[in-house]
Amino acid sequence: MSETTKEHRDCLAKGFPFWNDLTPDEQDMLCRYTRPVHYAKGARVHSPLESCVGILLLRSGQLRAYLLSEDGRDVTLYRLFGGEVCILSASCVMDSVNIDLYIDAEEDTEAYCISAGVFRRLMQQNVHVRCYAYQMTAERFSDSMWTMQQVLFMSADRRLAIFLTDELAKTGGDEVRMTHDQMAKYMGSAREVVSRMLKYFAQEGWVRLFRGGVQVLDRKKLQQLARGE
Amino acid sequence: MSETTKEHRDCLAKGFPFWNDLTPDEQDMLCRYTRPVHYAKGARVHSPLESCVGILLLRSGQLRAYLLSEDGRDVTLYRLFGGEVCILSASCVMDSVNIDLYIDAEEDTEAYCISAGVFRRLMQQNVHVRCYAYQMTAERFSDSMWTMQQVLFMSADRRLAIFLTDELAKTGGDEVRMTHDQMAKYMGSAREVVSRMLKYFAQEGWVRLFRGGVQVLDRKKLQQLARGE
Incomplete structure (x- = not known):
């Protein structure tokens, strides 16, 4: 061989x-x-x-x-x-x-x-x-x-994008320092849904996940999502 | 036993x-x-x-x-x-x-x-x-x-509903006498897509299929679909 x-x-x-x-x-x-x-x-x-x-x-x-x-x-x-x-x-x-x-x-x-x-x-x-x-x-x-x-239901992805862009607007930086659990509570969603959606956002290269928070890499894309585009 | x-x-x-x-x-x-x-x-x-x-x-x-x-x-x-x-x-x-x-x-x-x-x-x-x-x-x-x-793409189902309701409005009855092939040609779609969607409409009880045509059973539902509701 x-x-x-x-x-x-x-x-x-x-x-x-x-x-x-x-x-x-x-x-x-x-x-x-x-x-x-x-x-x-x-x-x-x-x-x-x-x-x-x-x-x-x-x-x-x-x-x-x-x-x-x-x-x-x-x-x-x-x-x-x-x-x-x-x-x-x-x-x-x-x-x-x-x-x-x-x-x-x-x-x-x-x-x-x-x-x-x-x-x-x-x-x-x-x-x-x-x-x-x-x-x-x-x-x-x-x-x-x-x-x-x-x-299809334009819910979780859009809501997470809205949440992240709102948070960035508040703090001015490119990071949201919060656990998935905390985000879910603010958004009125389940931690599981938020974690899975964040993983999806990360795979798409829109965010980077780190311990205790999320860094937004593609703010424009999240703004588009938030507007439902 | x-x-x-x-x-x-x-x-x-x-x-x-x-x-x-x-x-x-x-x-x-x-x-x-x-x-x-x-x-x-x-x-x-x-x-x-x-x-x-x-x-x-x-x-x-x-x-x-x-x-x-x-x-x-x-x-x-x-x-x-x-x-x-x-x-x-x-x-x-x-x-x-x-x-x-x-x-x-x-x-x-x-x-x-x-x-x-x-x-x-x-x-x-x-x-x-x-x-x-x-x-x-x-x-x-x-x-x-x-x-x-x-x-998701709100295409085939809505387009078929629009086509069927338009045809009924033209002819006045509750039947569209046309083969799937003819419908696909009128709609600018593929016969396969039309056939599969008609089968879906029939399973939902909105239409009944017969040889050479379609009978509309739930006109209201098709009108809703056609309006994108």
Whole structure:
């Protein structure tokens, strides 16, 4: 086995929890139909119109999954980083999963791509692979539903943005020194909702979280959100 | 085995595709912790605040799953009928699935309820049960995401409602005699989107589909939708 092949085999063994439930033949098949891919920053990885890319095991970089309306509005559902697996770029392998998702590379991204056809075959013959695929899908959807719910009801995200911009206006700086619990109390919301929304704001790069407070990085974006734009 | 127990065992065997992948002990455990339940029309089956009901195997009736905003708006995600399985009433058994869902009985409903604790144990010890639970969850989420996407972007549902109410105003009756393809062309949309949205309208009881056309049953609701309410 060449060094490259070994590295890539180790990577698959580490990246997929079902590795040890595969037969040696299945392990070989998975390796043989995996190829390294590179996406430049800004590249389109997946869209409802394109054919099925396959499963991506990210080595470095960042992918962003989002929905796009006909008039061009987009809603970020989740982001993926090195070590994570992008399953919905191969949603074609799951007959009953059907979602018009876009995935772009937000940074230069290196990944291993497992052919959709081979993954489908493995799913059919090995229940552990099938279970993994559906579990990953259920988890991504769970996160996505939460995000959409917040946006749909225009409540939590907007209210947090209003709260943060109001606080900055009061204090003059770029930091709000308060625990999530305190913020939730001021906003009449639940701590859980505030924490999760802050995490989302941080992932989007709008704020930075530190112990005992929040630093606002993109005041303009929060002001837009607060105005309901 | 009593007649009742046999009937209920047969029902589980028929309702769950993983039945034959259970050991005899697991089958017995599933039966022992399953009890018949009844929900009167209008009863709350599940909410984010209540404890985990368990898995429901519907025998008759209808359940509606929906999201609720703080100001009381609700969005129907899907409906379940006799023979179908309600998995998200036991979302507590899936650690990574976390969604603030409400489920109500829309009609008097008879079901078998499998205890969440026992189902969790079966999921842990049998990969087929785990696979089933995540697959069902992924499918429900896939449908729900589609619905939310339509509502979020206020495009397809509103546009179809506008189209149908405009057509009725032109013709004076309660029917639009046109194929889905023709409607899509008039609306500048895709046939697939129109068909799926019509199916959704029909499930909600707002229209009835027949070969070659659509009969509007709830004109008031469509007018509300068309006005963006």
